[in-house]
Amino acid sequence: MDTMTRQDQLDKALLQSGRNLVTRFFVLIKTAQNYTAGHAAIAPAVEQLLAVIRTMHRMNAEASLQLRGGYLFLGDLRLKPETVGFEAFSFMMNEMKRCFIGGINFFPEVSPTDISGFVQILLRIQSPPSLQTFSELQNLLHAARISHIELEVLTEKTDYAYTDDAARMDSKSRARRIYFQAISAVDDIMSNAAKGKSLQLAKAKRVVQGMVDQLISDPADLLGFTTLKGQEKYTSNHPVNVCILSMLVGLKAGLTKNRCCELGLSAFCHDIGKTALPQGLLDKETDLDQKEWQEMYKHPLLGVKLLLELKQLDNLNARMVAVAFEHHRQHDFSGYPRLPYQKMSLFSKIISMADDYDALTSSRVYRREAKSPDKVIRYMLSKSGKSYDPVLLKLFVAMIGVYPIGTILLLNTKEMAIVVKNKPAAAMLKTPLIKLIASAAGEEIDGEVVDTAELAASGRAILGVIDATTLGMDPAGFLV
Ligand SMILES: [Fe+2]
Ligand SMILES: [Fe+2]
Structure with a gap:
């Protein structure tokens, strides 16, 4: 050096x-x-x-x-x-x-x-x-x-x-604007919940509608923003990321636009019960002890209480309540809260999957070590039928790819690249579009975007995945 x-x-x-x-x-x-x-x-x-x-x-x-x-x-x-x-x-x-x-x-x-x-x-x-x-x-x-x-x-x-004129923005700028509008909407929900005020979901509803439109027209840019994990431990990035990932699965599963919006709002509020937990518990740097975990396990029920205090109990509210309550239950009904009944709503199944993916790829939720996206996908696949509904997990992997956006790859030429986009067809899951980010000499470059299906033509091949977290790299830095 x-x-x-x-x-x-x-x-x-x-x-x-x-x-x-x-x-x-x-x-x-x-x-x-x-x-x-x-x-x-x-x-x-x-x-x-x-x-x-x-x-x-x-x-x-x-x-x-x-x-x-x-x-x-x-x-x-x-x-x-x-x-x-x-x-x-x-x-x-x-x-x-x-x-x-x-x-x-x-x-x-x-x-x-x-x-x-x-x-x-x-x-x-x-x-x-x-x-x-x-x-x-x-x-x-x-x-x-x-x-x-x-x-x-x-x-x-x-x-x-x-300008605020969304129509004149390119897709990435539009995705950026939508992502940060979503952060602000979740900030409002969480601070109102913490103060015991009513949640005022009108703004969040508008934002979620914009997100669905963007996900239908061009999902890659907004999906790229889910690599942003936020700086503090409990930021609004997590609910927003869970919302994006869930709505993509929802669209793939054939939900209508309206149902997808409801799914997104439910994702925004899935951890709302945490606003009723002591700040010291949420901010704790070291591992939680058993007593503290018992406290943490209360957040699904606390979330239910908060959401039930919303004045109108319409369909949407009922779905949000189910998600807040069930999102840590698993497909085989393990997880928490432990309950005698064996049922879980479709929204809860989707959101629990997106929740795990975002939490496992982030070091800031539950204080775990962050894992690279491809490792998380492999781990989740190993839990198919146990923790996750196998059909929904298939849809999730089909949407996110074997090498999800943000995965850093090492090529045989010693160059490094980052996955910037996956192709929609299932047969092309292993051949994402990548962008070269480091030369063979290890210098950071703003390189070209290459289709990995055509890598061989330039004498390149994927050698393996680099764990960005162990190198202290931040994939979001290359994507957003
Ligand atoms: Fe949670
Ligand atoms: Fe969560």
Whole structure:
């Protein structure tokens, strides 16, 4: 490996701090959205952001976030959104656009009071993005005597001309927008559930309808987003991923669009009972002991209670209740809760399968080691007829492929590639489309997309699967 110059090392450290700045800022805004001003939960988030700002100043760098040409920059360094933390990047860019901000500079003198005051002001801004909105923001900062945070106005056309017109977006941009709308819808559901408010499913219903349309027209891009697993332990990525995977199985199983939407909403809410569990249990870093598992086993029943409190008990609600209750039961009726009756709804069967797939490929749900997607598929196939309904599992594998999207492959040429798309026909399950991501010399490349059915023509062959998690790679970085 080449020796890094001092400048390279400095840039690398700065980039890391830049990513931390974005992530910490995102966590702070999210926390402030969920609690009233001055709540004890906000202070630690402020301190964490401040710690990053101080680190940057100690490195003699400016703690200055800039939005230029649709990207976030730390000074002149572009912060890549395609690494872990995409959700935070996307959110921060939208927040800046929403308030017509082109740059945020944190001066060395900035205090916790300045930061929490600034965030409260950001949350108060409701007017549409415009120069007036930016002036309103400046006035509020001035009135609150916050002088150690300096804002720059959005100037670049590419940024403020950002359009909501879905029709003009390419499929990937549309998939990205839908994915993050879904994250926001699940965030709302979970925070309302945690506060004991009614769930307000109207927004989630609209989002799920958009997801079904996208899955019918072009599933690959949205499926690619399921490789995003979120940064914190219990993020909304998990319910959203489970929703995408379940609805794809539902469509393959021939469910109508309306039923698929219901399936998606049920997936959004399958773990809703966890909002009634103590935060300490959900955040625990180490393995749960027996007593803690007994607590965790309660989340299906807690979910039922929460959903039953929804005012109207229509068909949809009944299906959601069944999923919340049954999603940890298995095809052979083992799992939990243990019950004398031997029945499980179709929705529960589909969602429990998608739930396991997302949990097993993610290190953040249930603290397991993440497994590579192909290993998870092989494991699930070994449980066909026991944990999973064999017919539904076949549909699942047919949809996701033997090498699911996000699988990293090693070729005989020593190049590395990532699976970007699977073909719809069952006979072509073993020949996905791959994109070259590393040269034979091990350098990262933005390579071409190759059909593995035609690999032999270029003298290439698949040698095997690389376990991205053991190498510390993040497949989502190449896909979203
Ligand atoms: Fe669960
Ligand atoms: Fe789950």
